[in-house]
Amino acid sequence: MSRRDRTPNLMNVYARWRPPTPSEAVAGEIDRGTSADGRPLVSVSVHRKDSASDRPWSSPAAFKTIFTPEDDNAAVYRAIIAPVIPNVLRGETCSFFAYGHSGSGKTHTIMGYDFEHTERLGLCLAATRQLFKELDALQQREGGHGFGVGLSLYELRKNSAFDLLNGRTECHIREGYDGKMHIRGQTEVLEGGKVRVQPIVQRPCWTYESLHQELQHSLGRRSVGSSTVHDQSSRTHAVLELELINRPLVEARQALIDRQSELVPVGKRATDISIEEQSNMVLRTAEGGWEPNPAYRPNQARIDEAVASKAEYEARVTAAEEHVAGVLESNSHTCLGGKMVFVDLAGAEYQRDKSGQPQTAKQTPQERQEGRQINTDLLALKEVIRAWSTNQPRIPFRSSPLTMVLREHFVGPKNATSAMIVTVSPAKAQYPATLNSLKYGSLVGAER
Numbered sequence: 381m382s383r384r385d386r387t388p389n390l391m392n393v394y395a396r397w398r399p400p401t402p403s404e405a406v407a408g409e410i411d412r413g414t415s416a417d418g419r420p421l422v423s424v425s426v427h428r429k430d431s432a433s434d435r436p437w438s439s440p441a442a443f444k445t446i447f448t449p450e451d452d453n454a455a456v457y458r459a460i461i462a463p464v465i466p467n468v469l470r471g472e473t474c475s476f477f478a479y480g481h482s483g484s485g486k487t488h489t490i491m492g493y494d495f496e497h498t499e500r501l502g503l504c505l506a507a508t509r510q511l512f513k514e515l516d517a518l519q520q521r522e523g524g525h526g527f528g529v530g531l532s533l534y535e536l537r538k539n540s541a542f543d544l545l546n547g548r549t550e551c552h553i554r555e556g557y558d559g560k561m562h563i564r565g566q567t568e569v570l571e572g573g574k575v576r577v578q579p580i581v582q583r584p585c586w587t588y589e590s591l592h593q594e595l596q597h598s599l600g601r602r603s604v605g606s607s608t609v610h611d612q613s614s615r616t617h618a619v620l621e622l623e624l625i626n627r628p629l630v631e632a633r634q635a636l637i638d639r640q641s642e643l644v645p646v647g648k649r650a651t652d653i654s655i656e657e658q659s660n661m662v663l664r665t666a667e668g669g670w671e672p673n674p675a676y677r678p679n680q681a682r683i684d685e686a687v688a689s690k691a692e693y694e695a696r697v698t699a700a701e702e703h704v705a706g707v708l709e710s711n712s713h714t715c716l717g718g719k720m721v722f723v724d725l726a727g728a729e730y731q732r733d734k735s736g737q738p739q740t741a742k743q744t745p746q747e748r749q750e751g752r753q754i755n756t757d758l759l760a761l762k763e764v765i766r767a768w769s770t771n772q773p774r775i776p777f778r779s780s781p782l783t784m785v786l787r788e789h790f791v792g793p794k795n796a797t798s799a800m801i802v803t804v805s806p807a808k809a810q811y812p813a814t815l816n817s818l819k820y821g822s823l824v825g826a827e828r
């Protein structure tokens with residue numbers, strides 16, 4: 381079945397109004413309304429009545445639900461996350477994006493700031509809690525599965541990823557020979573010339589409590605800087621992945637890393653021997669060119685032995701890859717490999733305040749440059765979602781590091797579902813940025 385024949389991918393877009401801060405409430409809120417007219421999707425309208433030139437704006441019907449300032453994280457969880465938990469337990473991938481300007485409530489929604497009260501947990505922890513409940517129930521019903529949740533958490537900034545589960549180690553984003561993107565972490569040179577390149581850390585957690593602790597600890601490592609709106613803004617995209625795992629899968633993946641590291645010195649030796657033999661077969665001429673060396677007989681047996689040895693180690697890597705795929709396929713329950721991906725996007729940079737003046741006075745040149753990269757990433761993401769949700773044959777994943785990294789979550793072997801939560805502030809002072817976010821969300825939502 382070609383991509384064109386498939387039913388469109390599901391991308392629901394939601395908007396969430398955060399409560400005003402006390403000072404924002406004093407300075408005034410914008411008028412806002414919601415209209416459904418019996419359609420499945422609702423439109424949102426906003427109006428700041430500060431001057432005669434302010435016009436009301438209404439979105440097309442694009443939003444699945446508009447959450448009010450009174451809706452807590454638990455209400456958002458029930459509406460967006462709870463319905464897709466069964467998909468994850470079928471081994472599918474579900475991705476969630478929080479989009480909005482700095483200070484609009486993305487981190488509050490996705491990661492959460494309260495790690496204790498159930499109704500205030502961020503969506504990722506509330507989801508983890510439910511996943512562990514489901515896995516425990518599965519264990520009680522069928523016994524013997526031993527499933528856990530693998531946690532990865534990293535930030536993306538320009539072309540690098542920073543692994544929050546590994547002391548913010550800088551990792552590089554590379555395309556592998558298999559066409560997949562890999563985030564490569566530390567390189568270790570081991571005994572015998574083996575080179576082990578660690579992927580981004582996935583911490584296996586076998587209980588909810590251990591994952592909760594790990595997450596709380598690692599979120600403390602997120603970087604902060606100055607944005608146009610508030611000082612403690614996250615200046616990176618944070619990506620949190622939860623994967624349903626078991627011990628055989630963890631062991632199979634570790635064995636693959638070991639086989640890959642064994643291949644490195646063997647491959648290098650084969651290349652060195654080939655270059656050496658080829659160099660011996662020619663001589664430098666007086667004019668600086670090259671001519672065949674009649675006295676040299678290439679040592680074909682040496683070349684063949686090195687090539688055969690490399691082929692043997694490549695076959696071991698292939699066998700290890702097949703073993704990983706085999707563990708995923710032959711598993712006693714389809715949930716293995718099911719994923720939830722939460723992306724807390726860096727605040728979109730909106731360069732003008734309500735009087736049209738730039739708001740970047742507090743920013744350094746580096747922060748301004750980061751702001752431009754963030755906007756490029758967000759534009760690229762919008763185009764990817766637009767192409768993906770309408771089943772276009774070509775999806776522009778290569779447009780930014782963010783979309784390159786997210787590629788595997790959109791194009792997997794199993795179905796993928798996705799949702800975007802546009803977080804917005806009711807403050808009059810943030811009206812231009814709020815309008816910008818709602819326009820972005822409505823473009824994505826109305827495309828479906």
Ligand SMILES: Nc1ncnc2c1ncn2[C@@H]1O[C@H](COP(=O)(O)OP(=O)(O)OP(=O)(O)O)[C@@H](O)[C@H]1O
Nearest residue numbers: 398399481482483484485486487488613614726727
């Ligand atoms: N729905 C909400 N209910 C209560 N408080 C909220 C809500 N949304 C946001 N807040 C509060 O507003 C402040 C800013 O929110 P948050 O840090 O989540 O913004 P952000 O969009 O992640 O910003 P940035 O992109 O700059 O990191 C926080 O103190 C947060 O707790």
